[in-house]
Amino acid sequence: MIVWIDGELLPLERARVSPLDHGLTVGDGVFETLRTYRGVPFAWRRHLERLRASAAALGLDVPDGDELRLAADAVLRANRLGDARVRITVTGGPAPPGSSRAPGAGPTTIVVAAPLAPGAPTADVVIAPWTRNEHGALAGLKTISYAANVRALAYAQARGAQEAIFANTAGNLCEATGSNVFLVLDGVLVTPPPSAGCLQGVTRALLLELCDGTCEERDVPIGALATADEAFLSSTTREVQPIAHVDGVALPAAPGPVATRLAAAFAQLVARDLDP
Ligand SMILES: Cc1ncc(COP(=O)(O)O)c(C=O)c1O
Secondary structure, eight states: EEEETTTTTHHHHHHHHOOOOOHHOOEEEEEEEEEEEEEETTTTHHHHHHHHHHHHHOOOOOOOOOHHHHHHHHHHHHTTTTSSSEEEEEEEOBOOSSSSSSSOOOOOOEEEEEEEEOOOEEEEEEEEEEOOOOOTTTOOBSSOOOOOHHHHHHHHHHTSEEEEEEEEESEEEEEEOOOOOEEEETEEEOOOOOTTTTOOOHHHHHHHHHTTTOOEOOOOBGGGGOOSEEEEEEEEEEEEEEEEETTTEEOSSSSSSHHHHHHHHHHHHHHHHHHO
C-alpha cells in the first residue's frame, strides 16, 4: 500500500507519525471518507467543505484543497485502485503530552485509499445503550474521536447486527456509528435534523436534495425506528442501505418503496455527475 503523508508518497511500511502526534494521543483531528466511482472521488467539493468546516470548528489548519486532490489522485494511481474508499485525516500535529497543542505546530495530513467491496443489500441494526451528546463540543463534526463509535459497532456486531443506532440525550433518534438514518412514518419520509447531533452526511444532503422537499427533517423518538413502515441508512460507503431488522424485529419491508426509489435516483445522480 502506498500512502501520502505531509506531502510525500511512501510505502506504508516507511510512513511515520510521531508518537506525540495529538491525533494519536488525544484524538485531536478531523477526517473525511470519500469513495470513488469510475476511479474518480465522488462529491469531492462537498467532502472538502465539510473537512474545512470540521477543522475550523477545532481550530485546525487544513492543507490547500488542490494539494489534497493531487494527493488523493496520486494515492489512487499508485495503488492502482478502481472502486475504492479514500480517507483524508488531518490532526493537530506533534505536541507535548497533555491536551494543549504545540504553538505553531503544523497539522499532520494523511491520505490513504483501499479497495471497496460492494455493500450488503440490507443491514440489521441494534439500538446502542449509549447516547450521543447533541450539546457536546464535537456534535456534528467529523472528528477522529471515534472510540464511542468503535465500541457501539462492536456491540452491534456481537449481536449479529451491522450498525448501532444512537439516541441523543433527549431520547430522540440521532444517527448510526457511521451512517445517517431515514425512516418512513405513516407514509412520510423523515430524518433527524442537525440539531439532533448527527453528522450532516454528504449522502444525507444529496438524498434530501433528490427528495425535493418531501423528506421532513424533524426529531422523532428513538422508539419510532422499530415501528417504521421502512427505514434505511445512508453513507458514502453504504449509499442507501435498507434496514431489515431493528433489535431482531423485522421491519415490514427491506427494501421498501421509498428506499428503492431513492437508491435508483442516487445511482442516476452518480451516473450523470461525480461532483454534485
Ligand atoms: C457518524 C457518521 N454519521 C453519518 C455518516 C454519513 O456521512 P456521509 O454520507 O458523508 O458518508 C458518517 C460517515 O462516515 C458517520 O461517520
